[in-house]
Amino acid sequence: MRATDNGVPIDQILCGDNLELIQQLPDRSIQLVITSPPYFQQRNYGSGMGNEKNVNAYIDILLCLFRECVRVLADDGNIVFNIGDKYQNSNLLLVPYRFALAAMDTGGVRLVNEITWVKKNPTPRQFSRRLVSSTEPFFHFAKSDRYFYNPKAFLAKTHAPQPRKKKNGTTVGQKYFQLIDKSDLSDAEKTLARTELTQVIQEAKSGKIHSFRMKIRGIHAAPFGGQEGGRTSQLRNKGFTIIRIHGNKLKRDVIKTDDLIETSDVIETPVATLKGNKHPAIYPVEVVEEFLHLLTPTGAVVLDPFIGSGSTAVACKKLGRHYIGYDINAEYCEDARQRVLQTPGVSQQHLFEI
Ligand SMILES: C[S@@+](CC[C@H](N)C(=O)[O-])C[C@H]1O[C@@H](n2cnc3c(N)ncnc32)[C@H](O)[C@@H]1O
Known part of the structure; x- marks a missing residue:
């Protein structure tokens, strides 16, 4: 089994309760935690978090995990939580913001950004008295002001500076x-x-x-x-x-996805590699990749305590980062391992630059 110098087993997906599994990790052993917890009362994953009896109980249990994430995070590390919202009695609960405020109150982190994921293919439900939600926040927290940050690599593909055009007009200025x-x-x-x-x-x-x-x-x-x-x-x-x-594109706090799936039970999956995957709430690998570029160097160790279908691990393997994933559902864990196995990685030499 692969392990870091301080004995942390890496590049593996473990099945179990994340609150127990995370205890095995030493303090300051992780460079990035990126995850998407089960949304409040949205789905029944069989067991685990998400179906607490009220929103406060949901936030409380998430905070227990969040504190552990802060403990295992390196001093220059980052945490990214993606949380969805929920209507209850026709009332939008603002769950993501309740979580973000409570997470800040734990001390030990600062909230660096709320990055909005704009879904170009939101779940196509029609409501007669409200609009369709088509965005979700990713909260970026850091443990200190010296958090690893590489904005040049973030959205490099789509935000590359445009070639400067000569302006010949006689009216300029x-x-x-x-x-x-x-x-x-x-x-x-x-x-x-x-x-x-x-x-x-x-x-x-x-x-x-x-x-x-x-x-x-x-x-x-x-x-x-x-x-x-x-x-x-x-x-x-x-x-x-x-x-x-000077025409440099702004690095804006928005990530847009075009034809990526986010709920494979509702939208017909356009991604061949996920055909047959049973997981109902997959976030796009491309979104995770953007955060890996922005917040980690090659060879960093990345933890996803709610790994689900394995998207975080797939992104890590593609970009030469190490991953540790947890999920309480054994079937999801096995499917995620298979998905990672089928993902081409970067060279081993690259992968071991810890
Ligand atoms: C929203 S999904 C994560 C989806 C993932 N981001 C992806 O792209 O596939 C949440 C996952 O958390 C798992 N889960 C819920 N409670 C858990 C717990 N206490 N420990 C570990 N996993 C848990 C569920 O089984 C589910 O797969």
Whole structure:
């Protein structure tokens, strides 16, 4: 059996109650916990969590596990919990937010982001008096401020910077010349403003920068708050400020999935490898992969205490991370092991960079 240097068995899916199994893990032995607990009173998995008699009891039992996740997490580690919501008596319970607030109250973690998973294929139910839910939150917690973070790798495929286009238009930035003329800047300030404006227009036309904005004293409002202090003093002392925009795509807190399954009992599965899989609530491997890119280096040890059909383990194997998965249902565990076996991995040498 494979194990880390400190004796933690890795690349395995264990069958049992996660609250008991996690006790076997030493403190600070895991780089990332990523998981999707059973949603509150949504499905009957036979046993385990999810069917507590009220939402408070559900949050309480999840928190017991969450505390253990924090204990086993390395000081620079991350935790990602995906939780779905629930209607009770026509009332949306806001279960994910109840959990997130309670998790923060445990101390020991900070909530870094709520990342919204936008499902382009939500469960196609029609309600006459409410809209179809098509998003779910993934809460990203960290144990300290020095959590591992690699934003360059996150959504690298879809958010790659676009090639800069040359702008040949003769109108680029011309409106600012008129505003300079109209302004109450001194003659010397106006001359400098025109010179710098001509220069930045050239940069935009040649493609060196994506675009720019100019702010002129007395015409535009000064930036609000302390963050743009440099610009505020430029406006005051020089009469204008120019903001160059370099065209790097923003890393937004949204992950969109197109044709990925999330509930194979409702949506006909378009993914061949999951044909015949009995698990009713599978999250997309691609979403897990994004978090692995963002929050772990190659060779990291990743724990999913509710492994279900094995999506987390599949993503880990594909990207050269080690996994530990728990599930209370023996059949799911066996199916997940088979699914991982059928997944091509990266080279063994890569995998052992712990
Ligand atoms: C929402 S599903 C996880 C699905 C998984 N993310 C996937 O992509 O397939 C939750 C899983 O937690 C398991 N489970 C419930 N209570 C558990 C417990 N106490 N210990 C371990 N597993 C449990 C259920 O059997 C179920 O497979």
